[in-house]
Every structure is written in structure tokens, then in C-alpha cells.
Amino acid sequence: MSEPATVIHMDDGKAPAAAAAASSSYATAPTTTTGDAAAAAGTTSSNNKARRGLPLLLRSGADGFRRCLAVIDFVLRVAAFGPTLAAAISTGTADERLSVFTQFFQFHARFDDFTAFTFFVVANAVAAGYLVLSLPFSAVCILRPKATGARLFLLLCDVVVMCLLTSAGAAAAAIVYLAHWGSRRANWVPICMQFHGFCQRTSGAVVATFLAVLVFVVLIFMGAGAIRRRRHH
Amino acid sequence: MKGTSEHGETSKAPLSRGVSKGLSVLDLILRFIAIIGTLASAIAMGTTNETLPFFTQFIRFKAQYSDLPTLTFFVIANSIVCAYLILSLPLSIVHIIRSKAKFSRLLLIFLDAAMLALVTAGASAAAAIVYLAHKGNVRANWLAICQQFDSFCERISGSLIGSFGAMVILILMILLSAIALARR
Numbered sequence: 394m395s396e397p398a399t400v401i402h403m404d405d406g407k408a409p410a411a412a413a414a415a416s417s418s419y420a421t422a423p424t425t426t427t428g429d430a431a432a433a434a435g436t437t438s439s440n441n442k443a444r445r446g447l448p449l450l451l452r453s454g455a456d457g458f459r460r461c462l463a464v465i466d467f468v469l470r471v472a473a474f475g476p477t478l479a480a481a482i483s484t485g486t487a488d489e490r491l492s493v494f495t496q497f498f499q500f501h502a503r504f505d506d507f508t509a510f511t512f513f514v515v516a517n518a519v520a521a522g523y524l525v526l527s528l529p530f531s532a533v534c535i536l537r538p539k540a541t542g543a544r545l546f547l548l549l550c551d552v553v554v555m556c557l558l559t560s561a562g563a564a565a566a567a568i569v570y571l572a573h574w575g576s577r578r579a580n581w582v583p584i585c586m587q588f589h590g591f592c593q594r595t596s597g598a599v600v601a602t603f604l605a606v607l608v609f610v611v612l613i614f615m616g617a618g619a620i621r622r623r624r625h626h
Numbered sequence: 627m628k629g630t631s632e633h634g635e636t637s638k639a640p641l642s643r644g645v646s647k648g649l650s651v652l653d654l655i656l657r658f659i660a661i662i663g664t665l666a667s668a669i670a671m672g673t674t675n676e677t678l679p680f681f682t683q684f685i686r687f688k689a690q691y692s693d694l695p696t697l698t699f700f701v702i703a704n705s706i707v708c709a710y711l712i713l714s715l716p717l718s719i720v721h722i723i724r725s726k727a728k729f730s731r732l733l734l735i736f737l738d739a740a741m742l743a744l745v746t747a748g749a750s751a752a753a754a755i756v757y758l759a760h761k762g763n764v765r766a767n768w769l770a771i772c773q774q775f776d777s778f779c780e781r782i783s784g785s786l787i788g789s790f791g792a793m794v795i796l797i798l799m800i801l802l803s804a805i806a807l808a809r810r
Contacts, residue, residue, distance in 0.1 A: 506765035509754045541808050548804050552739065552797055556746050563747035564754035567696045571758070572766070578693035579759070581768040610739055613800075617735040620808045621728055 459538040462619045466612060467531045473608040474524045476601035477558070481517035484510055484565075484598045489591040502584070502591045509564040510595065516561030517602060523554045534619070541620060548616040555609035562602035569596050642809070649806045650722040656795050656802070657718055661711045663792035664745065668704035670785035671697060671752070676778040689771070689778040696755045697782065703748030704789055707741045721806075728807070735803045742796040749789035756783050 484504050491500035504510035530547050534540055572592055575583035585592035671691050678687035691697040714737065717730055759779055762770030772779035 502765060507763065508757060508761075545804055545808055549801055552742070552800050555739070556742060556793065556797060559743045559746040560750035563749075563751040566747075567751035567754040568758075570696065571755075571768075576694055578689065579769070579771045581758075582766070584766045606743060610743060613739045614732075614736045617732055617804055617807060620804060621732055 456538040459619045460535060462615050463531065463535040463538065466615055466619075467528065467535060469608050469612055469615075470524050470528060470531055473605045473612075474521055476605045476608075477517045477521040477524065480598035480601040480605075481514050481521060483594050483601075484517075485514045487591050487594040489588050491587055500587060502588045504595075507568055509568045513561045513565040513598070513602070516557050517598075520554050520558045520605065523550065527551075544616055544620050548613060548620065551609060551613050551616060555606060555613065558602060558609065559606050562599055562606060565595065565602070566599045569599055646806060646809060647722060649802050650718065653799055653802050653806075654715070654718045654722065656799050657711055657715060660792040660795040660799070661708055663788040663795065664704045664708040664711065667749075667785045667788035667792070668701050668708060670781055670788070671704070672701045674778050674781045676775050678774060687774065689775045691782070694755055696751045700748045700752035700785075700789070703744050704792075707745045707792065710737065710741050731803055731807050735800055735807070738796055738800050738803065742793065742800065745789060745796065746793050749786060749793060752782070752789070753786055756786060 487502075487504055489502050504514055527547060527550065530543055533543055534547070537543075569592070571581060571583070572585045572588075573583055573596075575581050674689070674691045676689045691701060714734065717734055721727060721731065721734075756779075758768060758770075759775075759782070760770060760772045762768050
């Protein structure tokens with residue numbers, strides 16, 4: 394009995410190759426075991442090259458790493474949606490009427506009365522809507538780890554929306570600070586003495602916005618890190 | 627066939643290397659402009675000092691940036707961002723010379739994003755105060771102080787321009803660094 398030179402095992406060859414194709418790039422589509430051997434040798438050689446120049450934390454397959462980052466990115470986006478929406482709603486529905494009133498002055502506070510709060514509500518609503526709309530792009534980045542164009546676009550939009558959110562949060566924080574402490578020099582009275590509920594609501598909303606800004610900074614950092622890992626020569 | 631496709635391209639075209647260097651040079655130029663913007667804003671806000679010629683027994687009509695803590699935060703934030711930009715100039719120059727630096731570009735993007743958040747926060751908080759100074763607030767019974775303090779108001783309004791310009795420039799710099807990262 395003569396054995397063939399190359400032994401072709403269809404079941405053994407296809408199962409680990411299918412697992413490798415699912416977890417790494419889509420470009421390697423093995424058809425025969427000789428092709429599998431060459432692809433395996435190629436990926437191990439590129440992995441060795443990748444392992445040699447990297448610090449300890451980042452030693453893994455490039456696509457697996459990017460996929461992991463993309464999953465965390467998706468989760469963080471869902472997590473940031475809560476604070477922004479809560480801030481927009483809680484400031485938008487903050488309406489306080491005091492039980493005292495004078496002939497000229499009606500003690501009624503709404504977010505409409507302060508331009509900064511109107512901008513705050515609008516910006517938080519825009520950020521919440523953006524986070525929802527960017528979820529499909531984030532999902533695409535999970536499924537196709539090599540989509541650099543989508544990642545770059547997502548990074549740019551993240552930067553712009555983070556800027557908008559920080560701006561709105563800071564403007565509202567300035568007004569809230571004035572409402573809490575007033576300004577003796579400009580003769581501005583701290584209105585939080587009277588409007589307790591309105592003050593608490595808006596202060597909490599500002600804190601939630603800054604938490605969302607922190608999440609955005611982490612998203613930008615991870616997005617840039619995912620773009621960074623290309624093929625090493 | 628699989629072997630050659632695995633190795634990818636090993637020689638960079640001179641055009642792409644020129645574009646990479648062009649991006650790094652543009653980044654350096656934008657950094658200089660942002661330094662000037664933030665420095666001008668900090669100085670313009672920090673040197674505000676107006677005393678009105680009349681005074682009453684109880685109130686001294688004097689306006690400085692330190693009277694409003696938000697404007698103090700604006701000056702401090704712009705100073706910090708200016709110092710960071712000056713300190714990151716060598717890193718930017720290194721990127722022009724050695725285009726293969728990956729970790730430093732990532733670090734630069736992260737620090738740029740943090741400084742962008744800081745300068746945006748400072749500029750928009752000061753903008754809210756300046757808006758209040760111009761228009762006042764009827765509901766909270768806050769008077770518009772710009773009616774009396776003319777030159778103080780003009781100063782603090784003008785110093786916002788440099789800060790917002792630096793904010794736009796920082797966004798462009800982050801975009802440039804990300805494009806340079808994606809081109810490797």
C-alpha cells in the first residue's frame with residue numbers, strides 16, 4: 394500500500410480553519426489543506442513579527458484586539474446614552490413655581506429662562522441622538538475589524554460631539570455656580586436659596602453630562618487605538 | 627499566492643511619505659497658531675481692570691477678571707492648554723522627522739482630546755458669563771453689568787475669540803493625527 398504524499402483530511406482541515414477565519418480576518422479563505430498550512434504559516438509569522446515589537450499589554454492578534462475594543466466601544470456608547478438623555482429630560486422638565494409672589498415679580502423658574510440651559514438641553518438631546526445613531530457604525534466596526542474608514546469617521550464625529558457636550562455642560566455649570574453662590578461684585582443674587590428643586594435638578598444634570606464627557610474621552614482614545622494597529626512591517 | 631499577499635507592501639511610495647510629512651508639518655503649524663490663540667486669550671482676560679470714575683458709599687465700581695470665578699477658570703484653563711501646546715511642540719517635531727512613531731501619536735491624540743475638553747469647558751463657561759453680562763437675566767433679577775463696564779465687557783468678549791479658535795484648531799489636530807495613524 395502506498396500512502397499519498399500529502400494527506401488531505403477534510404474534517405480536520407476545515408474545522409480549525411473555519412474557527413481561525415471566523416476569529417481573524419476574512420481575507421484568508423482556505424480551500425485546501427496546503428493552502429491552510431501556508432495561511433497558518435503566514436499568520437504565525439506575522440504574529441511573531443507583531444509580538445516582537447510590542448509591549449506586553451498589546452500582544453495579541455490584531456483583529457482580535459480591535460474586535461475587543463469595538464465591543465467595549467459599543468457597550469460604552471450604550472452606557473453614555475443614559476446620562477445624556479437623563480440630563481436633557483431632567484433639565485427640560487424642571488419647572489418650579491414658588492408659593493410667594495409680589496406685584497412685579499413672579500417666582501417661576503424654567504430652563505427657558507436661561508439661554509445656557511436651553512443650549513444645554515438641546516446639546517444633550519443631540520448627543521443622545523448621536524449615540525443612538527452611531528450604534529450601527531460601532532456594530533460594523535465589531536463585525537469587520539479592518540474597516541478603517543468607518544472608524545475614522547466615527548472618531549471625527551465623536552470628537553465634535555464631545556466638544557459640543559463639554560461646551561453645553563460647562564455653560565450650564567457656570568450658570569449653576571452663579572445660582573448657588575451669586576456674585577457680589579456684579580450684584581447677582583444666588584437664586585438657589587429660593588429655587589431648591591430647580592437647582593438640584595440642574596446640578597445633577599450637569600454632573601451627568603460631565604460623566605458622559607468622560608466616557609466620550611475614553612471612546613476617542615479607544616477609537617484612535619483601534620485605528621493604530623495596522624500591519625507591522 | 628498566499629505568501630505574497632501575506633507580506634503586503636514593503637516599500638512606501640515617496641508620494642505617501644511626502645503626504646505623511648506634510649501632515650506632520652501642518653500639525654506643527656496649527657500648534658503654533660493655537661499657542662498664539664490661547665496665550666492671547668489668557669492675557670486679554672487676565673489684564674482686565676476697569677474702575678469707574680464714580681463711586682458710592684457702599685459699592686466700589688471696579689471690575690476685574692478675578693471677581694468672577696468662572697473667568698478665573700477661563701484664564702487658568704487657557705494657560706494650562708498654552709503650556710501643554712508649548713511642551714508638545716518637540717513631540718510634533720519628532721513626528722516630522724520620524725514618521726513611524728506610533729505610540730507617541732496615540733499619546734498625542736489622548737492628550738489633545740483632554741486639552742480640547744479643558745479649553746472647551748473654559749471657553750463656554752466664560753461665554754455663558756459674558757452672555758449674562760451683556761443681556762442680564764430678567765427672571766433671576768440679574769442686571770446686565772455691561773451697561774456700566776464698557777471696556778471690561780469688550781475685553782472679555784474679545785478674549786473668547788482666541789479660545790474658540792484654539793478649540794477648532796485642536797479638533798483639526800486630532801483629525802490630522804488620526805489620519806496619520808490610519809495611513810501606516
